[in-house]
Amino acid sequence: MAGTNTELEAATRAFEEHRRYLQAVAYRLLGRVGEAEDVVQDAWLRWRDVDHASVDDPRAYLTQVTTRLAIDRLRREQRRRETYVGPWLPEPVELEPDAAERAELADSVEMALLVVLETLSPLERAVFVLREAFGEPYEEIARIVDRNEAAVRQLARRARQHVDERRPRFDADRGTRREVTARFLDAAAGGDVDALMELLAPDVTLVSDGGGVVRAALRPLEGAEAVARWLAGVATRPLPEPSIEIVDLNGGPAGIVRSKGRAQAAIVLGVEAGRIRAVYLVANPEKLQTLDR
Secondary structure, three states: OOOOHHHHHHHHHHHHHHHHHHHHHHHHHHOOHHHHHHHHHHHHHHHHHOOHHHOOOHHHHHHHHHHHHHHHHHHHHHHHHOOOOOOOOOOOOOOOHHHHOOHHHHHOOOHHHHHHHOOOOHHHHHHHHHHHHOOOOHHHHHHHHOOOHHHHHHHHHHHHHHHHHHOOOOOOOHHHHHHHHHHHHHHHHOOOHHHHHHHEEEEEEEEEEOOOOOOOOOOOEEOHHHHHHHHHHHHOOOOOOEEEEEEEEOOEEEEEEEEOOEEEEEEEEEEEOOEEEEEEEEOOHHHOHHHHO
16 A cells, blocks of 8 residues: 555556556446546556555556456446437547547547447457457456456457447548538538438438437437438527537547537548448537537
8 A cells, every 4th residue: 555655656657657548448448438537536546555566567457457447337337228218329539639640549439339349248348448459468358357368369259250240341531531521510500401411321320319318319310311301300409609610539520519619419420432321429418528628
C-alpha cells in the first residue's frame, strides 16, 4: 500500500502514464465513455492501495485490473440492456488527434464494429479487444482474464469468426466519407427526400437510439424510402438555434446536431462505393454528454 507522499506521487505518475491506454481498453469493452471512466477510476483506487513493490509490470497489472472490472460491469450492464427501450448503440466518442492517426485504433472504435461486439459474451469481447485492437499476446491475455492459453485462443478464434460474419465492411476513404456525410446532413436537415434517396443504398439500414428518453425509431428501419421519409419527418421538428457540424467520431467523419450549442444527436454513417449503407443515430441525451464537454 502506498504510504508516504513520495510513494503516492510515484504511484500517481505511474498510473497517469497508462491512463489513456486504460481508458481506451475500457471504452472498447463497455461502449460508454462515462462507464469506462468509472472503471479506470476504480482501477486507480486498486492501484493506490496495492503494494507497489510486489508489482513487476505496472502496465500489465493495470490492464488486468481494468479488464476484469470492465468484464464485471459489462455482465451487469448486459442484464440491464435487456430492458432498454429501442436499439442500444455505443456512445459516440471523439478520438484524440494522435490516436485518430493510428488506423488500427481508429478501426477498433468504428461504430459498426462496436455494435457487433455487443453480441459477444463479456469474456469473448475482452479477448477480442485485447488481441485485435491492442495486439496483446495470448499468454498475457490468459493471465489477464484468468484462463489458460488454449482456452483464450479458442475464445479469440470464436470471437473473430463471429465478428467477421456480422461486421459490415465500409469504405475507409476519409475524403469520400466526409463528402457523403456533408451531403447527407444537408439533405436530412432540409427534409429533402429526393436528395436522400440519391445518397442511400437500396438496402440501407437506420438504427436510432433514443433510450426511451427522446423520440426515436423503436426498431431498425430498412430500405431507402423508409429511411429517407423517416429522416424527412424528423427534420420537421423545430429546434431552437439549430446547428450542424462535422467532426471525427469513432474513427471517421460524423455529424453532430446541436440546439443552442448542446448536442441533440450524433450521426455516424457507413459508406460503401459512395452510397450510405448504414445510419447510426444516437439521440439518448446520456450518451451525448461528453460531446458537450
